[in-house]
Amino acid sequence: MLKTSFRYLNLLFFTLLILLTFSFFLPYLFPGDLVTNMSGITPASEQQRDALERALKLDQSIAQQFKLYVENIYLGDWGVSTTTNTSIFSEVTEVLPATLELVFYALIIAIFIGIPIGIIAGLKHHNILDFTTVSFSIAAYSFPVFWLAMIFITVFCLQLGWLPTSGRIDLLYDIPTVSGFIMIDIALSDVDYKSQAYQNAISHMVLPTLSVAIITMALFIRFVRRSMMDVMSKEYIVAAKSRGFSSAQIVFKHGIKNALIPILPILALQVSTLITNVMIVETVFAWPGIGKWLIESIYQRDYPAIRIGMLIVSVLVLVMTISTEFLTRLLDPARENVEHATV
Amino acid sequence: MALLEIKNLSLFIKTGTDNVKALDKISLTLNAGEIKALVGESGSGKSLIVRSIIGALPDAWSVKADRITYDGQDLLNMSRDQRRQIMRRDIAVVFQEPTSALDPSVRISSQIQESIPDEFIDKGFFWRRIQQRRQISISLMHKVGIKDHMRYLDSYPHELPPAISQKLMIAMALASEPKILITDDSTRGMESTTKTQILRLLTKLNKTKNLAILFVSHDLLAVTNMAKTVTVLYCGQTVESGKVKSLMRKPLHPYTKALLDSAPSFQVSLPPKSSLIALKGTIPTLQHLPIGCRLGPRCPNAKKECVVTPIPRKIQDHQYSCHFPLHFPHVKGPDKEVHL
Amino acid sequence: MQRFNHYQEEYYPSPLMHVWIEFRRSHIALVGFVVLSVFIFIALFGDLIAPFDPNLQNTNAILLPPSWEANGTIVHVFGTDSLGRDVFSRILHACQVTFGVSILIVIIAAGIGVGLGVLAGLLSGLRSSVINHLFDSIMSVPTLLIAIIIVAILGTGLFNAMLAITLALIPQFVHQTRTFVKTELQKDYVILDKLDGASPMRIFFNSILPGMAELIVVQATLAISIAIIDISALGFLNLGATTGMTELGQMLSQSLDVAYVSPWLVALPGLFIFLMVFSVNVVGEGLRSALRNRLKL
Numbered sequence: 001m002l003k004t005s006f007r008y009l010n011l012l013f014f015t016l017l018i019l020l021t022f023s024f025f026l027p028y029l030f031p032g033d034l035v036t037n038m039s040g041i042t043p044a045s046e047q048q049r050d051a052l053e054r055a056l057k058l059d060q061s062i063a064q065q066f067k068l069y070v071e072n073i074y075l076g077d078w079g080v081s082t083t084t085n086t087s088i089f090s091e092v093t094e095v096l097p098a099t100l101e102l103v104f105y106a107l108i109i110a111i112f113i114g115i116p117i118g119i120i121a122g123l124k125h126h127n128i129l130d131f132t133t134v135s136f137s138i139a140a141y142s143f144p145v146f147w148l149a150m151i152f153i154t155v156f157c158l159q160l161g162w163l164p165t166s167g168r169i170d171l172l173y174d175i176p177t178v179s180g181f182i183m184i185d186i187a188l189s190d191v192d193y194k195s196q197a198y199q200n201a202i203s204h205m206v207l208p209t210l211s212v213a214i215i216t217m218a219l220f221i222r223f224v225r226r227s228m229m230d231v232m233s234k235e236y237i238v239a240a241k242s243r244g245f246s247s248a249q250i251v252f253k254h255g256i257k258n259a260l261i262p263i264l265p266i267l268a269l270q271v272s273t274l275i276t277n278v279m280i281v282e283t284v285f286a287w288p289g290i291g292k293w294l295i296e297s298i299y300q301r302d303y304p305a306i307r308i309g310m311l312i313v314s315v316l317v318l319v320m321t322i323s324t325e326f327l328t329r330l331l332d333p334a335r336e337n338v339e340h341a342t343v
Numbered sequence: 344m345a346l347l348e349i350k351n352l353s354l355f356i357k358t359g360t361d362n363v364k365a366l367d368k369i370s371l372t373l374n375a376g377e378i379k380a381l382v383g384e385s386g387s388g389k390s391l392i393v394r395s396i397i398g399a400l401p402d403a404w405s406v407k408a409d410r411i412t413y414d415g416q417d418l419l420n421m422s423r424d425q426r427r428q429i430m431r432r433d434i435a436v437v438f439q440e441p442t443s444a445l446d447p448s449v450r451i452s453s454q455i456q457e458s459i460p461d462e463f464i465d466k467g468f469f470w471r472r473i474q475q476r477r478q479i480s481i482s483l484m485h486k487v488g489i490k491d492h493m494r495y496l497d498s499y500p501h502e503l504p505p506a507i508s509q510k511l512m513i514a515m516a517l518a519s520e521p522k523i524l525i526t527d528d529s530t531r532g533m534e535s536t537t538k539t540q541i542l543r544l545l546t547k548l549n550k551t552k553n554l555a556i557l558f559v560s561h562d563l564l565a566v567t568n569m570a571k572t573v574t575v576l577y578c579g580q581t582v583e584s585g586k587v588k589s590l591m592r593k594p595l596h597p598y599t600k601a602l603l604d605s606a607p608s609f610q611v612s613l614p615p616k617s618s619l620i621a622l623k624g625t626i627p628t629l630q631h632l633p634i635g636c637r638l639g640p641r642c643p644n645a646k647k648e649c650v651v652t653p654i655p656r657k658i659q660d661h662q663y664s665c666h667f668p669l670h671f672p673h674v675k676g677p678d679k680e681v682h683l
Numbered sequence: 684m685q686r687f688n689h690y691q692e693e694y695y696p697s698p699l700m701h702v703w704i705e706f707r708r709s710h711i712a713l714v715g716f717v718v719l720s721v722f723i724f725i726a727l728f729g730d731l732i733a734p735f736d737p738n739l740q741n742t743n744a745i746l747l748p749p750s751w752e753a754n755g756t757i758v759h760v761f762g763t764d765s766l767g768r769d770v771f772s773r774i775l776h777a778c779q780v781t782f783g784v785s786i787l788i789v790i791i792a793a794g795i796g797v798g799l800g801v802l803a804g805l806l807s808g809l810r811s812s813v814i815n816h817l818f819d820s821i822m823s824v825p826t827l828l829i830a831i832i833i834v835a836i837l838g839t840g841l842f843n844a845m846l847a848i849t850l851a852l853i854p855q856f857v858h859q860t861r862t863f864v865k866t867e868l869q870k871d872y873v874i875l876d877k878l879d880g881a882s883p884m885r886i887f888f889n890s891i892l893p894g895m896a897e898l899i900v901v902q903a904t905l906a907i908s909i910a911i912i913d914i915s916a917l918g919f920l921n922l923g924a925t926t927g928m929t930e931l932g933q934m935l936s937q938s939l940d941v942a943y944v945s946p947w948l949v950a951l952p953g954l955f956i957f958l959m960v961f962s963v964n965v966v967g968e969g970l971r972s973a974l975r976n977r978l979k980l
Contacts, residue, residue: 029836135711138968142961144912146919147935147953150942154950158943233401239444241399243458243515244431253457254446261448269822276825280916284939295920298835306835314832317824332448 008326015318023311024069030303034058037303039082073311079304081297088308091293096312097180098168099289102208102278107271109213114220119256121221122228133221140218145277149211149284156207163203166286170204173197208278208285216274223263223270231259261332268324272317279313346555347373347396347434347523350409354391354579356629357403363629365404366391366579367637367652373523376553378546380566380587382602383576386626389559390439391579393527397436398426414522431460435516437526441508445500451511452496455480458518483514487544506537513544524548525557530565542569563602567591572660575599578626578637580652585661595661595668598622598638636666644669698977702897705973712969718962722782729779734758735769737776737929742767746945761951764934765941770948774955777931780924782959784845785910789903792849796856797899803857804864805883822858826851827913834922841930844923848913852906859902860895867891897974904967908960915956931956 030037035052043049053059057068072078078088121133157165168182169175175197178188182205186197231237232255240250279291286292294309296302354366366388373379383389395406398418411418413429421429438444446454456476463479464472484492487510495507503511509529516524526545530538546569548554560566566573567587574584575598583596594600601622624641633639635650642649644667653664696704706712725732741763748754749762749770761770826848833847867873867890876886917923918932931952938948 026836031836031838138964139961142908142957142964144915144919144932144953144956144960146916146932147949147956150935150939150949150953154942154946159946235438235440235443236446238394238397238399239436239438239512240446242397242430242434242436242438243519244427244429245457246427249457254449257448258446272828273825276827279828279831280920283920295831295922298831298839298922310832310835313828314824317828 004329005326008322008329012319012322015322016315019311019314019318020070020073021066023307024066026307026310027303030306037301078308081302081305083297083300083302083305088305091305092290092308092312094177094180095288095290095293098182098287099275099278099282099291101181101183102205102212102282102287102289103271103275105205105209106213106216106274106278109209110216110220110270110274114217115224115260117217118221118224119228119251119259122225122259123232123251123255130225133225137218137221137225140214141222143215145211145215146280146284148214149207149281152207152211153284163207168204168288169197169201173200208281208287211281211284212274212277215277216270219270219273220267223266224259227263228255228259231255234258261328264328264331265325268321268328271320271324275313275317275320345372345412346375346414347371347557348410348412349392349396350411352392352395352406352408352411354388354395355405355407357405358630363632364579365629366395369576369579369581370655371557371574371581371584373555373557375522375555376549377572378549378556378558378570380570380573381557381559381576382563382566382573383561384626385561386578386628387576388579389561389576390527392576393436393525393559396434396525397430432519433521434523434525435519435521437509437512437516437524437529439528439531441505441512441529442500442503444512445508447500449499450496451498451500451503452477452480455483455511455515455518458515460519479518480514483518484511486517487511487514488540489514506533506540509533509537509541510544513541517548520552521554523555523557525559527559528561531561538565545569575602578632580637581655581662581664582638583661583663583665585663589661593670595658595663595670596665597642597644597669600669636664701977702970702973705976706969709969709972711965712973715962715965715969718958719966722778722959722962725775725778726782726786729775733769733772733775734760735772737773738768739772740766740768746941748945749947749951762945762947764938764945764948770951773929773934774931774951777929777934777952778955778959780841780929781911781914781918781931781956784841785907785914788845788849788910788914789852789906792852792906793856793899793903795849796853797860797895799853800857800860801864801887803861804868805887822854826855826909827916830913830917831920831922834917839922841918841924841928844914844917848910848917851913852910855906856899856902859898863895863898864891867894897970901967901971901974904963904970908963908967911956911960911963 027034027037033042035049035056035058036042038056038058039052041048041052043052050059057065060068076089078092080086081088081091084091117133121130124130153165156163164170173191173193173196175182175185175189175191178185182201183198186194186201189197191197237250237254240254245253278289279294281287282289282292283295290309290312294306294313297305297309349369349371352366352369352371353364355362356365357363369388369392371379371381371392381389381392394400394404395408396411396418400406406419408419413433416425416429418426418429445451456479459476459479464475467475480496481492484495489495489507489510495503495511500508512529524545530541533541542565545556545558549556558566558570563573563575570587572585573587573590575582575590575596577598583590583594583599590599591603594603605621622641622643627633627637627640633650635652636642636645639645639649646667648666651666653666655662655664706716744756744759744763745767746765747756747759747763750757750760752762759769759771761774764770764773829851830844830847833850834843837843837846864887873886873890876890881889914923915930915932915935918930919936921933921936924930924933934952935949935956938945938952942949
């Protein structure tokens with residue numbers, strides 16, 4: 001147990017190190033002049049170039065630079081965006097909660113609706129209910145997320161006019177940012193139009209959340225159903241039936257646990273797909289999250305921002321993946337003896 | 344008095360478009376306190392019969408039978424709950440693969456305790472009941488010959504050797520003090536010492552508890568010491584059944600004879616360097632079952648009549664399904680009844 | 684002794700035939716197969732069917748609705764866009780680009796990935812473990828994210844997007860192939876080959892490769908559906924195909940501005956992406972269950 005945790009911490013550490021190294025060398029890979037990319041200023045003279053190099057500490061050795069980079073990342077000094085000239089750290093702390101909020105709600109929907117449906121479909125497979133579920137899930141995970149988002153906009157915002165197309169909340173509502181999570185912020189604020197603010201925030205949130213959640217849910221349904229079908233035909237289930245246990249006892253004690261454990265890592269992988277989908281959906285709905293922010297900075301060729309954005313998103317994905325993997329290892333007794341931790 | 348009676352059990356498996364008759368009118372009776380062997384090669388449908396008795400059938404399977412009764416109660420026409428109660432208390436099954444018949448994610452102690460019926464636990468506070476369950480499960484483990492119970496109680500199934508798992512399976516089967524124990528080829532692929540231990544354990548249980556055992560096996564010789572009566576299966580058809588002694592001395596069906604002949608120790612006069620006796624061909628797959636007597640294409644005595652399924656016929660306790668039984672050269676046609 | 688046989692000969696289909704027989708059983712898979720064939724046909728001959736040049740701007744017919752609406756014309760079957768270009772021709776052309784590019788990408792990625800995977804599988808020890816761990820961590824990052832990173836480095840454009848997605852798809856093939864080769868190498872029939880003195884190359888080509896082909900095909904269908912979505916997503920985000928080219932994702936992003944006036948410009952390109960991915964997924968799923976059923980019997 002302790003050994004396993006240590007192994008995973010180790011893996012996490014090295015993965016983070018690799019990502020840091022990669023993001024450190026990223027500016028060297030970008031096309032164009034290194035100094036220009038890092039500062040956003042095209043040096044007019046040799047003197048200016050030298051001054052910029054000194055300011056960016058490019059005159060020091062690579063090892064020294066890397067040490068400095070890691071230190072700065074740790075201290076929260078993430079550099080300055082070349083387009084907006086504001087601190088990247090403050091920009092990220094502003095946009096990251098918005099993304100996490102979307103991820104969180106979509107995941108909640110996918111888990112609490114997708115997994116039960118998958119279990120039911122896996123139990124009663126090959127009937128009309130199962131057939132509909134399977135058709136829905138194949139169709140849903142074939143949907144390109146941006147098209148689904150656009151259809152939602154066209155139908156619910158433009159044609160029916162029920163819901164707003166973009167943003168997190170109307171500018172009318174002046175909610176001070178405390179945590180960055182709009183729902184928490186509204187609760188914390190002392191405005192007297194709380195219920196309207198909630199309503200407004202939710203109406204902004206429904207479509208982006210649904211467009212991401214539907215696709216993730218479909219994938220969850222598919223994996224859970226397959227796994228449940230496999231488990232229910234296992235010999236230990238037959239053995240449990242031969243002992244006359246009730247169906248509920250069989251499904252809950254022996255079925256679900258065994259069906260979910262092997263697919264937890266696969267479901268964890270879907271979380272990373274979910275994050276990419278969220279990034280795309282953010283650009284469609286102009287949701288002020290890290291995906292929109294990162295893609296804007298790619299348009300603007302704002303290299304310091306791209307560098308940090310990449311790092312943050314990949315760390316987010318990897319931390320989620322490794323922690324689910326760790327959780328699986330703890331839950332699955334048969335995997336205790338596996339030697340090395342892998343992602 | 345027949346404790347378990349199966350009459351004309353047919354089992355159909357749906358594969359795509361066609362419905363394959365995997366079991367063809369199997370009949371079987373098991374009396375109280377009797378050890379009965381059910382013998383057939385792999386693929387002969389032994390496990391299908393066991394599954395039909397349990398009632399745990401995949402969707403693609405369907406069962407048709409004149410009757411399957413336990414102690415006079417019809418298993419096929421009772422409510423699911425009633426059937427579950429019978430499975431819970433009176434019939435227990437030990438499966439072929441002990442390691443895959445145990446839930447991999449639940450500890451052994453909890454799996455054994457789960458099979459102890461609630462009725463065996465006195466009413467009391469919950470810690471008292473937990474303690475009782477623990478004691479019962481330990482004594483069950485002792486009963487099947489696992490001495491160091493502490494070593495295994497907190498283990499997961501994948502940590503156990505197969506022999507221990509098999510004993511645990513028997514322990515769990517005995518937890519409800521059943522009337523019938525069905526062992527589904529439980530000794531397959533085991534080391535001979537473990538095999539002997541388990542066979543001895545089963546014989547002892549039969550003697551002391553008057554437990555009726557349906558011993559399903561692929562090995563005709565292994566059952567001869569233990570069982571009184573035997574039923575031989577081939578490809579989902581009953582070939583021959585009767586007392587072990589009379590069947591061994593005078594097999595009436597060519598298949599039984601072939602099975603006996605295939606064991607070299609039974610052939611007293613096998614000349615050196617002669618080829619071993621075996622039926623030609625291989626067991627047909629489910630998709631390619633021959634019509635009529637399924638042994639037909641492989642049978643040394645097959646004639647034109649064998650494309651019709653033979654009616655089971657009886658000489659005293661000895662029942663066989665063959666148009667041209669061995670040792671009865673005077674029986675010619677398939678339509679004549681034999682009276683002896 | 685019997686003189687003639689009363690019984691029918693047993694018939695065993697070849698493995699490939701068996702897969703087809705199993706595949707044919709599922710009606711949905713067959714429909715998917717037909718749709719996929721149509722897309723392959725479009726990818727090959729799309730330009731020949733297209734009634735107009737995809738970039739021809741007809742200023743007299745701007746934002747015409749499709750022909751099934753009251754004021755649509757049969758000349759422009761799917762109507763026209765905001766520049767008066769024929770949507771039907773544009774979609775045919777865009778399908779050609781999106782689908783053709785995806786298949787090309789997957790073929791290249793499969794070639795490289797399978798090669799590396801076989802290498803990693805055949806070589807044991809440190810080298811293989813390094814490749815394995817490296818690719819395992821890359822595997823957990825979604826391909827689209829990797830593609831976005833690579834596009835950020837290389838700059839936008841269809842070629843860079845193709846390169847990015849190819850690179851992003853390779854790890855999956857490496858991983859699958861490596862695991863397959865590793866497990867096969869442990870099986871008895873390979874040991875039998877070794878005992879016969881076969882060289883590693885011979886073992887690979889004669890024993891392992893034939894069984895691997897199916898795995899690669901199944902993995903490739905999965906990769907194609909990912910590639911289609913990724914290519915069109917990059918096009919949609921204006922990171923892939925540039926304005927000069929016609930690509931389904933890019934068509935969608937252009938239609939966003941006129942979505943209120945002409946919703947069919949949102950509906951049609953997306954529908955084609957969806958149908959493409961759907962048919963590939965359905966065929967892939969059909970193949971997978973056909974293989975599973977074959978192995979079960």
